[in-house]
Amino acid sequence: MTRLRSLPTLIGCAFLLGQLGWILYEQTRKTRYFCWAPNDYVMEYRLDVRIGGRSLSDEEVLARYQWPRIGRFENVPRHLTDIVEQYERTYGAPDRAQVLLLYRVNNGPQQEWHFS
């Protein structure tokens, strides 16, 4: 009982129990962060980014989001859209970029996501 009550042990237990709760909670959402859902998706995607009527090149998109413009992403689409959206709402807000993400998950139907 003394061991269970030591602070590091309590922290460890809380950490693990918190993880368990988070794993179950994330299964009810589309985000899948920190819930051990590794490489469970095959998302083929293409990003089209326009600023001031001009489309950004592959290199410019890579420099902007630190992510390739076209590629294969092995997490849920939400991870990629969160990267783009957070960039455009913060560092890139003055650019007023228009972003179109075309993607398909696991060879499914093509889907679109827009940001402007």
Next chain:
Amino acid sequence: MARNRSGISREALNPLRITGTPLPPNVLLAVKLIALCFLLTQWRKLPRPFLPFVPILDTIAPPSTVQTAIKSTFLIAAVLLLLNRCVRVCCFVLGGCVALAVLSSRTYFANNRVFTACIFLLAGLLQRGQAPWFIRYQVVLVYLGAGLNKLLDKDWRSGQFFEAWTSGTPHHQRLQSALPWPPRWTNRLLSWLVIGVELFLVVGFSSKRLVPLSIWTGAAYHTALLVDTGSTFNMFYMAMLSAYLAFADWPTSVKVDYVVSARPVLRLVQLLELTDSDRIMATRAHRRAAAPLSVTVGRQRFQNWSAARMLLLLHAPSYVLFTVALSVLDPRRWGRWLALAVFTAVSASCVVNRRLDRG
């Protein structure tokens, strides 16, 4: 025993030594292997803060300063860990560095890095003499999360994921065209095999009796992934297999009996003795014996190939050598075959051992 001015013996500073610290030897070995692998493969890629999960992390200091601070702190803590100094604090610091790197950059987020951080942090929380059940349950949680996510995903249940996964890979296409049934059956079978393995590992690692089988199954699963994809998934292969060490009962002494006239055995024992930094081997030479090599660990006695296997499995430098090799070699070329060779050799020695016992 040579000591430096602070009274610390040179033996205590030996990076290959895993005893004599507040951490259990198997856990210290695990975190050292993970730290070493990270230093060799990931340390340079520690990022600058960019699109952080926690907004303040990219504004507290210039990004390059934060990156330098994280990298320097990680390097210092890793070196101190390898030198057996303040091991629990170092684990905490290492875990904190990786966690901070992940939280400060969305593009750096990956399950393998989060797992690495968790193992370090949980090792840092261990009390002296405490069994590493934090780490054991962390492993269970990873497989639970992974297995559950797949089980609840319709694309996994139908095999659709594997159809997408294998669609661009020539060797998968060749395999599927060679099989006498439709590819969708193979895809569905593979899906359910993976789901079954991961959920079995949840149960297996939670049950003391099933731990040896679970370690073998997990190693087989991850090695198969490595061989098939040519990828260690960054830290995942090494971090997960190292974490399995937390399930092992690490002995404090091992009795080794060998026959001097068996030259290969003599050379092996001499080499292992030379590099036995923890001095756990108590060796006895014989002119004649029932077996050229016998190893006694607790109440268990191993002979011949299984004895050699057991000696290597209880020899910390063997793991270090494997980690360094796998970290340095390209996994798409020699790395995957090295992993397969080691896994096959260890598995084969178990089978040979059983046949000798029966025969």
